[in-house]
Amino acid sequence: MTEASNNTLRKIIHIDMDAFYASVEQRDNPLYQNKPIVVGGSPEGRGGVVATASYEARKFGIRSAMSSKRAQQLCPDAIFVRPRFAAYKEASQKIREIFQRYTDLIEPLSLDEAYLDVTIDKQNIGSAIAIAKLIKQAIKDELQLTASAGVSINKFVAKIASDLNKPDGLTFIAPAQIEAFMEKLPVEKFFGVGKVTAEKMKSMQLFTGADLKKLTEAALKQHFGKVGAFYYQIVRGIDNRAVQPHRETKSLGAEDTFPFDLTDMETMSVELDKIALVVFDRLQRHQLKGRTITLKVKYHDFKQITRNQSFAEPIGDLETIAATAKSLLAASDITDKKIRLLGITLSNFGEFMPKPKNPDHPEQLKLFP
Known part of the structure; x- marks a missing residue:
């Protein structure tokens, strides 16, 4: 099982706000x-x-x-x-302040979710379950919002647990329960398993953690590459990743593999809007802006190209991300090409410097007509 560096089992909480943006509204x-x-x-x-x-x-x-x-x-x-977004960021900051009453080991994943390591907590409460209850109650009392919490000894299991009893849930998975829990978990719930990988697994008659557990580490790596080693560990309840409060992000992006090949620019533009929204949300989570936008295009024959554009000043608004990606796509030779994947990445980060503005100003919302 996962252990902290001092040979003590970690106490990890994953907090996930319930339908965060909609709940704030x-x-x-x-x-x-x-x-x-x-x-x-x-x-x-x-x-x-x-x-x-x-x-x-x-x-x-x-x-x-x-x-x-x-x-x-x-x-x-x-x-x-x-x-x-200004309202969501304000609520997110207040939620972070609640977390900080109990620990400084906080790893935000987004505006609405984070990992907390409470192996040693500021108030000497000792119980991760008790701390999770206090956090949930404080969020409810002070912000009139609800959160779901997962508690376990590692990040992966805690994150899965937080999703089990939404909304307003709290789920604890004890060390002795982890392996049995992982064996029952559908493969698509595993970290790093997207739609394409899940379909590949199911074609191999791998539907649950128990099915994955039958394969050797070498076999998993043969079929799925380096991530196969991670699958081998995680299905046995082993996840040694530490909560990282100061993780450095060198690039940030999103991509999508489509269920059918795209052939017209209008459809591609719609898909780029969706991908840009994901990228924008991730930038907000990490409080970052980037100077370089990179477009990734993968054709139906798996050939791949990338195109990028750099800016003198860091950018992070949704409109520029989407418009630049579309411009890069239009400048690429995609005539009569079938496209199976599109992706957008930002890199070359600068400090996040939000300009004072009316929170309802449409500057960042032009993709939301």
């Missing part, structure tokens, strides 16, 4: 409470993209990165709300 506007709220672009015109949705909207199958037009089809009564 419902908290701040009583008319939105208990209603299907979609935060993102309007479904009018070409339509925008869903950033997140309230649980009332998720019941209809609405999910993040879905087109707003599709979301409206699934739930005609959905209320579409433009994102207010």
